Amino acid sequence: MALYLHCVICGRKQADGLISGAAWGRLELAADSNANGYPASAPVRVCPSCIGTHTNWQSLALSSASKAS
DSSP states (O other), X not given: OOOEEEBXXXXXXXXXXXXXXXXXXXXXXXXXXXXXXXXXXXXXXXXXXXXXXXXXXXXHHHHHHHSOO
């Protein structure tokens, strides 16, 4: 069973690995958060393309993760 990184901004999925995982952005949600199915213990991930495209990728990621489904 493969584990996948999932970009919270664009929805891109990529198999997790040491090299690929290091290039992805990672943000932790607040301890009391369970926004849009993202438990606080699971980090929110952003792909390298979105990091390069959006200078405010941290805000976009947190906003995307906190939107109600």
